[in-house]
Amino acid sequence: MAHGHLDLLLLAVLRRGGPQHGYAVIAGLREASDGAFDLPEGTVYPALHKLERDGLVQSEWSSEDGRKRRVYALTGAGRTALVARKTEWAMFRSGVEAVLA
Amino acid sequence: MAHGHLDLLLLAVLRRGGPQHGYAVIAGLREASDGAFDLPEGTVYPALHKLERDGLVQSEWSSEDGRKRRVYALTGAGRTALVARKTEWAMFRSGVEAVLA
DNA sequence: CTGCCATACCTAGATGATCTAGGTATGGCT
DNA sequence: AGCCATACCTAGATCATCTAGGTATGGCAG
Numbered sequence: 485m486a487h488g489h490l491d492l493l494l495l496a497v498l499r500r501g502g503p504q505h506g507y508a509v510i511a512g513l514r515e516a517s518d519g520a521f522d523l524p525e526g527t528v529y530p531a532l533h534k535l536e537r538d539g540l541v542q543s544e545w546s547s548e549d550g551r552k553r554r555v556y557a558l559t560g561a562g563r564t565a566l567v568a569r570k571t572e573w574a575m576f577r578s579g580v581e582a583v584l585a
Numbered sequence: 586m587a588h589g590h591l592d593l594l595l596l597a598v599l600r601r602g603g604p605q606h607g608y609a610v611i612a613g614l615r616e617a618s619d620g621a622f623d624l625p626e627g628t629v630y631p632a633l634h635k636l637e638r639d640g641l642v643q644s645e646w647s648s649e650d651g652r653k654r655r656v657y658a659l660t661g662a663g664r665t666a667l668v669a670r671k672t673e674w675a676m677f678r679s680g681v682e683a684v685l686a
Numbered sequence: 687c688t689g690c691c692a693t694a695c696c697t698a699g700a701t702g703a704t705c706t707a708g709g710t711a712t713g714g715c716t
Numbered sequence: 717a718g719c720c721a722t723a724c725c726t727a728g729a730t731c732a733t734c735t736a737g738g739t740a741t742g743g744c745a746g
């Protein structure tokens with residue numbers, strides 16, 4: 485579904501919406517993309533974990549409302565990576581468009 | 586490198602350039618994309634075989650110039666599939682753009 | 687006050703696409 | 717005669733993503 489651009493999408497959603505928990509990331513992605521990206525939790529949670537291992541996001545358990553949630557936030561490296569992924573996306577996109585033209 | 590859109594790209598190159606052999610498909614893709622997609626043979630040949638299994642392309646051995654080449658051509662189903670993949674690409678692309686905006 | 691649904695998190699293993707890393711054969715040029 | 721570019725191929729590795737489960741809890745309907 486996200487075809488190799490999942491990291492880009494997750495980082496972008498965190499940028500748009502600020503720090504938020506995984507379930508909200510899923511909902512945010514679905515809404516921002518007008519339903520185009522309705523990803524299963526089994527896709528998103530492991531991807532967030534990997535972003536954290538790579539230092540692009542940071543997480544913290546929060547208990548506001550009494551509900552336990554893990555809130556993710558972009559790190560500096562994450563912001564930098566987002567810019568890089570956007571550039572890669574632009575090149576990918578224009579490559580495809582050129583072939584289709 | 587082609588991130589799940591390889592079929593689209595191969596079908597599009599065959600559409601652009603007409604029937605051609607695998608090595609030419611690789612070169613055509615590289616040139617049409619301005620170097621963005623320089624795919625290894627080990628990626629493209631199996632992908633062409635799969636397109637043929639799926640009935641989207643048809644191949645024939647040709648021996649013009651004395652050189653043995655397998656020439657691939659789009660089938661009717663291939664043309665139809667190309668239209669569908671283009672639509673999927675457009676949705677994918679606008680989904681990503683919407684999230685990035 | 688109880689049962690159920692939405693929320694919220696998680697992981698193991700399957701799947702599938704693509705790449706790596708080999709291999710073969712031949713035509714044309716030096 | 718030897719070498720390089722062309723031209724084809726496949727087995728197995730790798731990696732991203734999905735499937736298919738699992739747990740726990742807050743809030744609402746009945």
